[in-house]
């Protein structure tokens with residue numbers, strides 16, 4: 787009898803709650819990403835977007851990530867003095883920024899820890915891969931997610947470079963010495 791009662795349960799009661807992701811990514815809706823027919827809330831943790839020009843290579847996100855899934859490589863460059871009274875200085879220049887989504891547990895600590903508004907959540911879960919190596923997103927791909935970040939979540943006045951400029955090295959970071 788119990789089995790029959792479950793079979794007769796109305797279909798609506800078996801639906802996941804509003805906002806829960808389905809298993810299949812099919813496209814976008816007006817209020818957010820549509821996944822399996824269910825809209826993703828705009829602030830959902832789908833994927834992390836990198837605003838590369840804001841990254842100063844401070845390494846805070848790398849240090850705070852509990853899963854060690856962020857990798858950053860950089861080098862130091864000498865910059866000439868800027869303006870009267872300025873002095874030559876050294877800056878860190880980004881060579882590599884990668885997040886391994888095969889390790890990431892979507893805790894959001896890196897996004898919270900970044901003091902320079904360089905990391906943001908984009909509500910896009912559509913990047914599953916057959917090869918686990920494809921879950922490592924390099925800086926260019928992380929930059930491409932920025933277009934999916936809800937506009938209200940980005941800093942006011944942020945000017946995003948074109949897609950082709952998204953891979954430019956970060957310059958003007960904190961003085962290296």
Ligand code: SF4
Nearest residue numbers: 851890891893894896
């Ligand atoms: S969301 Fe958490 S686990 Fe994923 S990269 Fe950021 S700090 Fe690491």
Ligand code: SF4
Nearest residue numbers: 841842844845847900
């Ligand atoms: S993303 Fe943010 S926290 Fe990470 S290195 Fe760049 S500026 Fe620092």
